Amino acid sequence: MSKNSTPRSGIDWILAVYPKAYRASHGPEITSIYLENAADLPAGAVAREQADLLGHALRTRLGIGATHLHGRLLALASPYALASLGAFGAVGLFELWMRQADVARFGLPAPVPAFTQQCSLVLSALFVVASALGALGRWSAARVSLVVALVLQAVLVVLEVIEFAHAFPRYGLLRSCYEGPHSSEASILLLILFGVPILAAPGELLDHRRASHRIASVAACVALPSIAVAWFESYPAQPAVQLPLLRSGFNLAYVELFSWSGPAGLLAPLVLGTLLAAAMLRRGADRLEAAAIAGTGCAWLTLWGLGPTRWLIDTTLAAVLLLSVGAFASHRLRALRR
């Protein structure tokens, strides 16, 4: 075993992540248990042990642990977020299939290069796989799939900006970030909104038995309206409005926002989320879970930023950023006062 993979090598910096008061109270005990637990483990298992401990340290630091209200909220929202991602991926796969069919049917040139098609295919498939893994109770594997997909999507955003800057040199690279491709920008905000609960929720609060059937049924309810609308409208792809790397998949709503079906496709998850939340409140269920469901439905609103109402996505981004900074600052202030 190399020096870097020994249990002792990682514990100090992980402990530094804990809030000062928690570290003073639990640090020696955590170190002791961790060292005993990781003593005979192989390097890979030590890394997983460290990742688990780091996750606990981060959640405690950010106030989203199992004992915090925000931690409970994230855990309750995560099945619905994973279902939404599955629906997102399923719609993306359907869109790719339709686009290919249109290209073949109308003899159109391929609207996007093979590389983008492949990226879109991999991304869509990763979201469907993550959702399916979550439905099967394999939460860790679902999280790994999601991380890979988010990294891939981030790379694609950068590629799209570069491509845009190349196609319109007068904009330059910096201005291209704002003026350029909006599709991935909206997609990645949506993915972050869905990804945060899945990645950050305290594992011990995840109720796998309840989550499984919810993921499958909610994903189907969210994806099917969009797929059905696209199927019945079924018009050819629109090569004239596309740049070689402009679209990265999942953008059924982008094409459709300019007709009645785009808003309809986006309204489906919103209406579903609201109805589910209202039904749960009427049954006297946990208000926090109702809020989590309604919030997940509202996240779809970010896709409106793809169309003429782009100001909405900028406002949302700014609001999310301000709220995050405010929450972090207030948390830090409270921690310093303790």
Next chain:
Amino acid sequence: MPERPLQEPTLLLLIALADAPRHGYGIIQEVLSISGGRIRLRTGTLYGALDRLLQQGLIRVDSEEVVDGRARRTYCLTEPGRDLLTAEVSRLHATAAEAERRLAARPGAGPRMGQALP
């Protein structure tokens, strides 16, 4: 009785503390043993669960000591924790008994395992 069944790691953790107070590593070892080697709690997961159960008043710190230079805090069940575990065990018993009854009631069902043939 709890509204929802306990999740397996929580149930195993409460079972591990049912007969005696235990420190963190002792709990990990007990859970590993009770689950037949299937569930090995990681340190972060254990602490997340301990924090939550302490906050819910289902367990409490029994003692704090230093053994061989290592800090050890032992945890034990509280009365509400014992009541919750008892209720969960009753629920599991009832489920198992119902499953056995239905299996035995199936037309043409053979003798139960371990039962002598006539």
